[in-house]
Amino acid sequence: MGTSTVRSYVTCPILNIHILNNSIILKKSLLAALILFLGIFIVNTTISLLNAPGQLSVKPVSKYNLDKSALAENLARAIQFKTISYENKDSIDYQTFTDMHNFIRDTYPALFSNLNVSTINDYSLIFKWQGLDSLLDPVVLMAHQDVVPSGNSDDWTVPPFAGEIIDGFIWGRGALDDKGCMMSLIEATNFLVSTEFKPRRTLFLVLGHDEEIGGQDGALAISKSFESKNINPFLILDEGMAIVDGILPGVEKPVGLIGIAEKGYSTIELLATSKGGHSSMPPDDASINILTKGLQVIAENPLPADLDGVAKSMFSYLLPQLPLSTRIIFANQWLFNPLIISNLENQAETNALIRTTTAFTTFHSGIKENVLPVSAQATINFRLKPGDTIESVEHHVKTLIDDLPIQIIQSNAKFASNPSKISPIDSEGYLLLNKTIRQVFSKTIVAPGLVLGGTDSRHFENLTNSIYRFAPIVFTSEDLKRMHGLDERISIENYAMMVQFYIQLIKNTSN
Ligand SMILES: [Zn+2]
Numbered sequence: 456m457g458t459s460t461v462r463s464y465v466t467c468p469i470l471n472i473h474i475l476n477n478s479i480i481l482k483k484s485l486l487a488a489l490i491l492f493l494g495i496f497i498v499n500t501t502i503s504l505l506n507a508p509g510q511l512s513v514k515p516v517s518k519y520n521l522d523k524s525a526l527a528e529n530l531a532r533a534i535q536f537k538t539i540s541y542e543n544k545d546s547i548d549y550q551t552f553t554d555m556h557n558f559i560r561d562t563y564p565a566l567f568s569n570l571n572v573s574t575i576n577d578y579s580l581i582f583k584w585q586g587l588d589s590l591l592d593p594v595v596l597m598a599h600q601d602v603v604p605s606g607n608s609d610d611w612t613v614p615p616f617a618g619e620i621i622d623g624f625i626w627g628r629g630a631l632d633d634k635g636c637m638m639s640l641i642e643a644t645n646f647l648v649s650t651e652f653k654p655r656r657t658l659f660l661v662l663g664h665d666e667e668i669g670g671q672d673g674a675l676a677i678s679k680s681f682e683s684k685n686i687n688p689f690l691i692l693d694e695g696m697a698i699v700d701g702i703l704p705g706v707e708k709p710v711g712l713i714g715i716a717e718k719g720y721s722t723i724e725l726l727a728t729s730k731g732g733h734s735s736m737p738p739d740d741a742s743i744n745i746l747t748k749g750l751q752v753i754a755e756n757p758l759p760a761d762l763d764g765v766a767k768s769m770f771s772y773l774l775p776q777l778p779l780s781t782r783i784i785f786a787n788q789w790l791f792n793p794l795i796i797s798n799l800e801n802q803a804e805t806n807a808l809i810r811t812t813t814a815f816t817t818f819h820s821g822i823k824e825n826v827l828p829v830s831a832q833a834t835i836n837f838r839l840k841p842g843d844t845i846e847s848v849e850h851h852v853k854t855l856i857d858d859l860p861i862q863i864i865q866s867n868a869k870f871a872s873n874p875s876k877i878s879p880i881d882s883e884g885y886l887l888l889n890k891t892i893r894q895v896f897s898k899t900i901v902a903p904g905l906v907l908g909g910t911d912s913r914h915f916e917n918l919t920n921s922i923y924r925f926a927p928i929v930f931t932s933e934d935l936k937r938m939h940g941l942d943e944r945i946s947i948e949n950y951a952m953m954v955q956f957y958i959q960l961i962k963n964t965s966n
């Protein structure tokens with residue numbers, strides 16, 4: 456605005472002085488603004504660096520004496536049981552769960568003689584190790600016994616249920632998700648039973664059998680049983696997040712992400728109908744035309760992205776690890792927020808962190824190339840960020856397609872869930888996990904995180920707000936593809952570290 460005023464007087468000799476003055480004023484103002492901006496930048500950056508949450512200072516602990524190859528052998532054997540969950544429960548081979556229980560009983564007799572072992576709905580296992588102080592709230596460590604199907608076995612380098620140990624890795628379905636956790640929890644507890652150790656707090660190992668199909672018969676039933684017994688855990692730890700190495704851009708050290716919340720899940724089914732008929736005289740309102748218009752509007756209007764809540768908390772812990780330029784940008788969100796958001800939106804992983812995601816997952820229509828179909832149907836799967844709800848997402852979709860003749864059929868209600876509550880990062884339970892990660896994985900920094908999928912732990916919200924999701928597995932970006940994918944495996948070294956972690960954690964809960 457100022458510049459155009461200057462130009463309009465440029466030919467007037469008298470006003471040239473005025474122009475000159477204006478330019479000087481303009482330059483001075485610009486300079487002042489620049490200094491002010493820089494001042495705010497520097498002050499904000501300094502404040503943010505000074506206030507950046509630091510890492511717990513703890514001494515690394517010495518390792519327990521474990522027989523790594525025996526540990527690996529036992530995990531490999533557990534992998535051989537095809538405890539596969541299918542949506543259609545008639546397809547599930549429940550006998551194999553019983554067989555696996557027998558294997559655990561035969562392999563860890565001391566565990567069964569020292570702990571109280573019970574089942575819920577026949578196949579979920581609960582180990583209870585009575586604590587010395589029965590007035591203290593218990594600790595609940597969770598994992599699940601079931602696995603997802605392997606797909607075509609021929610696509611695997613090693614058969615998925617052979618339980619083979621090759622090149623320093625234990626291969627097979629469940630090695631990462633979640634028999635690694637299940638068996639290392641059992642090993643850690645068994646190790647401690649064999650020592651003089653007695654837990655101060657009662658310890659529960661909760662091993663659900665149907666996590667991959669929603670956890671209704673396992674975790675949910677166990678949670679109800681705990682509720683009826685007034686069990687309010689001091690800490691619940693389940694799978695969900697892990698130690699990521701070289702995955703977070705700009706962060707060189709491995710990061711132990713403790714999931715303090717998990718996203719919700721909802722599915723919306725859309726249906727468009729029309730008269731149908733011969734394809735030689737197609738009308739504008741053919742069912743596929745209507746539905747694709749609706750889907751396009753939905754795709755172009757995603758739910759809003761925000762750098763708040765868990766994502767904000769996570770970045771505050773990661774910031775000291777990031778390059779100075781990034782820290783300056785994050786410290787000055789009053790100016791750079793749109794830039795930060797658009798950068799995070801550009802990557803699927805970070806986009807999922809800052810918004811409820813929209814995924815078109817099925818589209819059904821048509822029977823023949825020259826026939827207009829009478830109906831078209833599509834499914835949209837949403838993963839809900841804390842703050843959004845199943846209702847708010849449905850409202851968002853309804854508003855977008857309001858003027859189109861499309862029906863909404865809310866489906867898959869069985870699996871629909873609102874986002875979890877956000878667990879505190881100043882609770883004793885969180886601090887204990889934080890400490891244990893830094894004791895056992897000494898070069899690792901710790902930050903809170905958001906779990907993008909779902910875990911059994913969401914069924915325990917009625918018992919405590921101290922629910923955390925972390926498995927002591929070190930993941931590189933290559934490993935991520937193996938989860939629910941091909942060639943799932945864990946290194947013998949990493950698996951032994953998992954056992955070290957759980958031993959240390961159980962000991963720490965007794966301090
Ligand atoms: Zn899992």
